[in-house]
Amino acid sequence: MKAIILAGGKSSRMGQDKASMILGGKTLIQHIIDNLSFVFDEIFISGNHSNYPISKGIIKDVTTQKGPMGGIRSALEFCQEDIFVCSCDMPFVSSDLIENILQKKVEYRINVVRFGEKIYPVVGIYPFSILNDLKKTIENGNLRMTSFLEQQNAHYIDFEDSFEHQLLNINTPENFKTAEKIIKSKLK
Numbered sequence: 001m002k003a004i005i006l007a008g009g010k011s012s013r014m015g016q017d018k019a020s021m022i023l024g025g026k027t028l029i030q031h032i033i034d035n036l037s038f039v040f041d042e043i044f045i046s047g048n049h050s051n052y053p054i055s056k057g058i059i060k061d062v063t064t065q066k067g068p069m070g071g072i073r074s075a076l077e078f079c080q081e082d083i084f085v086c087s088c089d090m091p092f093v094s095s096d097l098i099e100n101i102l103q104k105k106v107e108y109r110i111n112v113v114r115f116g117e118k119i120y121p122v123v124g125i126y127p128f129s130i131l132n133d134l135k136k137t138i139e140n141g142n143l144r145m146t147s148f149l150e151q152q153n154a155h156y157i158d159f160e161d162s163f164e165h166q167l168l169n170i171n172t173p174e175n176f177k178t179a180e181k182i183i184k185s186k187l188k
């Protein structure tokens with residue numbers, strides 16, 4: 001299975017490109033590359049920006065402005081196999097968490113993380129078999145990931161308290177400050 005880092009989009013809530021923000025001495029996207037590389041041999045970046053830290057292994061969006069669903073669609077088309085997806089703005093997702101997903105996955109279904117009531121559509125496994133449905137859903141203009149997950153009878157993998165900080169999703173400057181505090185407390 002190949003790993004895909006979703007790194008397109010507008011970062012409108014952050015007001016600047018999230019992937020290239022520096023946290024604890026390295027970019028957010030580099031944190032994910034490092035964490036994924038404990039588990040996966042092949043890591044690709046999905047998106048149309050021009051400043052990714054690797055020059056090879058970039059999967060351009062087939063259709064732009066379609067959000068994370070567009071990125072996943074392009075990655076499935078490129079890879080022609082099941083993929084592990086992780087968002088570029090979740091630097092604390094550990095190899096432990098990833099291994100847990102791989103162990104608990106149900107074959108032929110989308111497998112994503114859930115913490116309490118909250119679903120994380122951009123951390124998990126997307127099987128190649130969903131590609132046609134995904135394309136149709138995007139073409140119909142329905143870009144809500146949670147509706148697509150419901151429609152596909154996705155399997156949710158529940159994580160408990162000890163994983164909470166790993167699921168910090170850095171969408172806003174406030175989230176970024178929280179991440180900096182976590183890094184500082186780890187260094188103490």
Ligand SMILES: Nc1nc2c(ncn2[C@@H]2O[C@H](COP(=O)(O)OP(=O)(O)OP(=O)(O)O)[C@@H](O)[C@H]2O)c(=O)[nH]1
Binds near residue numbers: 008011012061070171
């Ligand atoms: N390849 C690709 N990835 C995307 C696209 N839109 C969003 N993403 C990625 O999908 C993940 C979740 O994106 P969001 O946080 O919902 O959107 P965003 O554009 O990053 O940020 P906002 O504009 O604040 O919503 C992030 O890792 C984004 O980089 C897109 O059009 N193409």
